[in-house]
Amino acid sequence: MPTVRLFGSFLVESARAALRGGRMYWTWIAVLLLLIASGAAAYTGQITVGLGVTAMRDQVSWGFYIGNFTFLVGVAAAAIVLVIPAYVYDWGPIREIVIFGELLAISAITMCLLFVTVDVGRPDRLWHMMPPFGHLNFPRSILAWDMVVLNLYFAINFVVVVHILFRAFTGRHYAPRLVVPLVLVSIPMAVGIHTVTAFLYNGLAARPYWNSSILAPQFLASAFCSGPAILLFVLQLLRRMTSFKIRDEAIWKIAELMAYAMFVNLFLHGAEAFKEYYSSTEHLLYTRYWFQGIGAHRTLVPYAWSAVSLNVLALVLFIVPRTRMNWVTLNIGCLATYAGCYIEKGMGLIIPGLTPDTLGEIYEYYPTLTEVRVAAGVFAVGFLVFTFLLKVAVPIVLGQLSAPALDRRRASHLHA
Amino acid sequence: MAHDHTHKADMTRREFASVAAAAAAGFLLTACGPRRLREIPRDRLRKAIADWEREYSERYGKSVTVSDAGPMPGVLFAYALDLSRCNGSRRCVDACVAENNQSRDPEVKWIRVLSMNKDKGIDFSDADPYYSPAEVPEPGRFYVPTACQHCRNAPCTKVCPTGATWTEKDGIVVIDYDWCIGCRCCMAACPYGARHFNWVAPKVPSEQINPAMHYLGNRPRPRGVVEKCTWCIQRTRAGRYPACAEACPTGARKFGNMLDPDSEIRYILENKRVLLLKEELNTMPKFFYFYGT
Numbered sequence: 085m086p087t088v089r090l091f092g093s094f095l096v097e098s099a100r101a102a103l104r105g106g107r108m109y110w111t112w113i114a115v116l117l118l119l120i121a122s123g124a125a126a127y128t129g130q131i132t133v134g135l136g137v138t139a140m141r142d143q144v145s146w147g148f149y150i151g152n153f154t155f156l157v158g159v160a161a162a163a164i165v166l167v168i169p170a171y172v173y174d175w176g177p178i179r180e181i182v183i184f185g186e187l188l189a190i191s192a193i194t195m196c197l198l199f200v201t202v203d204v205g206r207p208d209r210l211w212h213m214m215p216p217f218g219h220l221n222f223p224r225s226i227l228a229w230d231m232v233v234l235n236l237y238f239a240i241n242f243v244v245v246v247h248i249l250f251r252a253f254t255g256r257h258y259a260p261r262l263v264v265p266l267v268l269v270s271i272p273m274a275v276g277i278h279t280v281t282a283f284l285y286n287g288l289a290a291r292p293y294w295n296s297s298i299l300a301p302q303f304l305a306s307a308f309c310s311g312p313a314i315l316l317f318v319l320q321l322l323r324r325m326t327s328f329k330i331r332d333e334a335i336w337k338i339a340e341l342m343a344y345a346m347f348v349n350l351f352l353h354g355a356e357a358f359k360e361y362y363s364s365t366e367h368l369l370y371t372r373y374w375f376q377g378i379g380a381h382r383t384l385v386p387y388a389w390s391a392v393s394l395n396v397l398a399l400v401l402f403i404v405p406r407t408r409m410n411w412v413t414l415n416i417g418c419l420a421t422y423a424g425c426y427i428e429k430g431m432g433l434i435i436p437g438l439t440p441d442t443l444g445e446i447y448e449y450y451p452t453l454t455e456v457r458v459a460a461g462v463f464a465v466g467f468l469v470f471t472f473l474l475k476v477a478v479p480i481v482l483g484q485l486s487a488p489a490l491d492r493r494r495a496s497h498l499h500a
Numbered sequence: 501m502a503h504d505h506t507h508k509a510d511m512t513r514r515e516f517a518s519v520a521a522a523a524a525a526g527f528l529l530t531a532c533g534p535r536r537l538r539e540i541p542r543d544r545l546r547k548a549i550a551d552w553e554r555e556y557s558e559r560y561g562k563s564v565t566v567s568d569a570g571p572m573p574g575v576l577f578a579y580a581l582d583l584s585r586c587n588g589s590r591r592c593v594d595a596c597v598a599e600n601n602q603s604r605d606p607e608v609k610w611i612r613v614l615s616m617n618k619d620k621g622i623d624f625s626d627a628d629p630y631y632s633p634a635e636v637p638e639p640g641r642f643y644v645p646t647a648c649q650h651c652r653n654a655p656c657t658k659v660c661p662t663g664a665t666w667t668e669k670d671g672i673v674v675i676d677y678d679w680c681i682g683c684r685c686c687m688a689a690c691p692y693g694a695r696h697f698n699w700v701a702p703k704v705p706s707e708q709i710n711p712a713m714h715y716l717g718n719r720p721r722p723r724g725v726v727e728k729c730t731w732c733i734q735r736t737r738a739g740r741y742p743a744c745a746e747a748c749p750t751g752a753r754k755f756g757n758m759l760d761p762d763s764e765i766r767y768i769l770e771n772k773r774v775l776l777l778k779e780e781l782n783t784m785p786k787f788f789y790f791y792g793t
Contacts, residue, residue, distance in 0.1 A: 134701060135724065138699075145688060205681070205724025212662045212679055213681065219679075220662070224658050287659075289655065290688070290781065443614060443624050443693040
């Protein structure tokens with residue numbers, strides 16, 4: 085059983101690495117734990133009283149949680165922006181950082197599954213959708229599809245990451261026969277998870293705001309902006325705080341790809357807005373609620389225009405080479421992308437889709453403190469997972485963390 | 501060598517035992533654990549009904565019966581509502597709440613009556629569900645009561661991830677309150693705002709509980725699940741009219757078996773000017789609106 089023992093020491097060393105850190109590290113962890121505790125307390129209240137503690141009602145039956153879920157599926161999918169150039173074009177500078185995209189995907193999917201869990205009325209019954217004890221309405225229900233692809237995507241990324249890290253830990257190269265096919269599968273899967281999530285809304289004829297075939301492509305475009313925006317921050321942090329070498333070219337290349345994605349995103353939004361306003365059917369109502377408000381109901385209007393402005397700002401900053409290669413403007417661009425896509429995908433997608441409701445009533449949804457606290461808690465769990473994963477992965481990839489020499493010799497002997 | 505052999509045999513035996521135990525546990529859970537009411541065997545349903553009757557009788561201090569009446573052969577229910585007669589009294593809403601044990605606090609109402617402008621016709625963006633004049637009908641207004649349309653091409657049952665809602669053979673769309681996980685996909689999918697969620701625990705005073713229940717109808721709902729109109733399944737499967745139809749003071753509400761050529765509902769469908777709400781969505785409602793006069 086040397087492999088099992090070796091894997092045991094991999095787990096132990098990983099845990100040790102995650103628990104090693106300076107004051108900054110522990111402050112960060114403490115902040116996350118505090119947010120998690122606050123989220124857990126808020127969620128306990130929600131479980132005891134019911135979803136009535138949120139601002140959701142029959143008129144607007146999905147809100148902040150599902151908005152965050154949708155946004156994060158996009159973040160998880162965006163790992164492929166890095167995987168494609170690395171593996172398909174064999175572009176060196178990006179390949180070394182692909183693993184961080186995969187770590188981000190794992191953390192994002194964790195948050196997605198948590199957001200679905202906090203949104204359902206009966207989390208105690210989630211097993212009802214897990215065969216053989218439960219019943220999954222597959223292939224008719226798109227939520228059933230979504231659960232299948234999200235879990236599969238999670239599993240694939242998890243296996244690839246653990247395999248690469250464990251192999252590196254024991255001083256060996258990863259097995260291409262395992263990794264290459266899995267990575268090749270994960271590329272269409274990344275597109276798949278976000279497409280299926282778009283179809284969740286897209287397929288509902290009752291909601292004209294979502295029932296537009298432009299929705300899935302637009303989802304992908306905005307995901308390819310927001311996902312890399314987070315990674316660019318992470319990569320710069322890694323460069324500064326560890327001895328990890330990430331070349332400027334890699335970061336600039338990603339920013340350039342984001343500019344194209346943002347252009348497509350804005351173009352698709354524009355196409356949709358044109359169709360709605362020019363044809364001016366009764367379906368214009370929802371787009372109007374988002375951009376102009378209806379009568380005195382104008383809660384979302386400032387959000388709509390800040391999303392548009394932030395996205396346009398990001399496009400300009402990333403498309404001009406001078407601002408793309410300047411660290412200050414690059415980071416402003418990342419922040420603008422992240423905020424713009426977050427607003428547009430969260431509040432901007434879910435709420436106007438449901439307002440006015442199917443019988444014409446306007447209920448102005450705005451998340452309650454409980455919803456914000458629970459959501460912050462879920463984000464903190466995701467960041468905690470991501471932090472631990474990075475804390476383990478970085479030293480292993482750098483070769484600073486490896487199996488004790490004796491085990492290692494035994495391992496190489498085993499595979500000789 | 502011999503020792504090694506025994507050791508190996510031990511391992512396989514232990515493995516076999518754990519696999520067998522897991523399989524047995526799985527079988528027991530699938531066979532005896534909670535089941536969807538849609539596919540529950542008859543004998544287990546009868547036992548569940550006995551349990552519910554005992555539980556509800558205790559809870560409300562009165563003798564509660566839970567019917568398990570199934571769909572009658574040769575019956576496909578349909579509803580027709582005369583827009584020229586409805587005067588917006590909302591008696592149907594009150595009767596529905598009382599009959600179907602809908603929560604009084606917070607208020608859940610399966611029927612929603614929309615007051616609309618006669619000049620504009622049916623226009624949801626101009627509808628007022630909260631009208632409260634001293635007297636109805638108001639001049640210049642007409643009324644469109646809405647509830648579950650029991651669509652033949654129901655978007656709500658399609659999207660349910662757990663198969664907790666489906667169409668019965670007699671055309672009634674039902675929900676299994678014990679299987680629903682509360683994801684609310686069906687509410688997003690319904691074009692008629694017919695589905696209602698229990699955002700907090702529903703409250704009905706014991707003295708107001710209607711003790712004549714059906715397992716797919718008006719039995720108490722827990723917090724965190726979806727509910728909606730069942731065409732009073734506890735009444736209609738026993739040959740009675742839905743409570744709303746009985747309560748309507750103007751006789752605007754008609755209910756019956758669409759497959760019976762001599763029924764009133766068939767006469768209306770064949771001879772009156774009939775319309776469907778949001779016909780373009782192809783949901784094919786079995787709830788028809790018509791102009792009787």
